[in-house]
Amino acid sequence: MNADGSGQRRLPRIPNYSSPIWSPDGRKIAFVSIRDTDRSRFGQGDIYVMNADGSGQRNLTGNPGRDSLPVWSPDGRKIAFVGHREETDGIYVMNTDGSEHRRLAPAGGRKASLAWSPDGRKIAFLSDSACGGDFCFDLFVVNADGSGERRLTQVGPASDLAWSPDGRKIAFARGYSDGNSDVYIMNADGSGLRRLTRNPANDHSPDWSPDGRKIVFISNRDAPDERVGEVYVMNADGSGQQRLTQRRS
Numbered sequence: 001m002n003a004d005g006s007g008q009r010r011l012p013r014i015p016n017y018s019s020p021i022w023s024p025d026g027r028k029i030a031f032v033s034i035r036d037t038d039r040s041r042f043g044q045g046d047i048y049v050m051n052a053d054g055s056g057q058r059n060l061t062g063n064p065g066r067d068s069l070p071v072w073s074p075d076g077r078k079i080a081f082v083g084h085r086e087e088t089d090g091i092y093v094m095n096t097d098g099s100e101h102r103r104l105a106p107a108g109g110r111k112a113s114l115a116w117s118p119d120g121r122k123i124a125f126l127s128d129s130a131c132g133g134d135f136c137f138d139l140f141v142v143n144a145d146g147s148g149e150r151r152l153t154q155v156g157p158a159s160d161l162a163w164s165p166d167g168r169k170i171a172f173a174r175g176y177s178d179g180n181s182d183v184y185i186m187n188a189d190g191s192g193l194r195r196l197t198r199n200p201a202n203d204h205s206p207d208w209s210p211d212g213r214k215i216v217f218i219s220n221r222d223a224p225d226e227r228v229g230e231v232y233v234m235n236a237d238g239s240g241q242q243r244l245t246q247r248r249s
Contacts, residue, residue, distance in 0.1 A: 011054035047070045089111040111126065169187055183215065
């Protein structure tokens with residue numbers, strides 16, 4: 001759809017898919033599907049890529065493990081993803097044609113989200129490897145060559161990382177014991193944690209506008225009994241929150 005919510009258009013139907021994400025040049029979309037497997041866990045299967053109009057769909061991983069959460073490198077030459085190999089998760093990177101798979105972060109613990117820094121030098125991710133599970137995810141960064149892994153902070157049950165275009169901040173969703181979640185931002189070094197949304201609902205999946213002035217996110221605040229939500233946008237300081245979509249019955 002257009003950025004103001006108009007011009008919504010459905011691409012060709014894709015069976016059992018999740019996690020679609022645009023390539024930097026806007027010509028391709030990576031996504032996850034279980035179409036070629038007998039796995040039934042939603043959100044984890046193989047990494048695919050297709051043209052922006054839905055044509056040319058191709059399986060890049062074809063792995064007996066579970067692959068999820070693809071993210072493009074800023075130059076569009078690599079795709080990072082969470083790969084489940086030998087009963088544990090790791091952060092992997094590959095070429096956009098599916099060649100040269102390489103593990104960046106050590107295996108161990110669950111991995112919940114990935115975000116590539118705008119300069120292509122670092123990848124942020126969430127993992128429960130350091131805090132013993134139970135959705136106690138910490139925020140880590142690792143250099144794109146696999147060196148220098150560093151734990152930034154403990155952010156609680158979190159998901160949906162998104163690096164700001166200038167590389168200075170990271171947005172993410174953070175949930176609490178009541179089952180609700182809100183959108184937060186923090187500095188890329190782990191300091192300056194700030195809560196942007198405050199609603200008795202689920203606000204999640206934040207992403208930045210190209211100029212870094214706005215953040216788009218999903219919320220079910222107008223229908224708290226619904227599991228699905230609508231697309232909202234707000235200023236990067238949390239002000240001016242506005243709904244863009246109206247779900248059809």
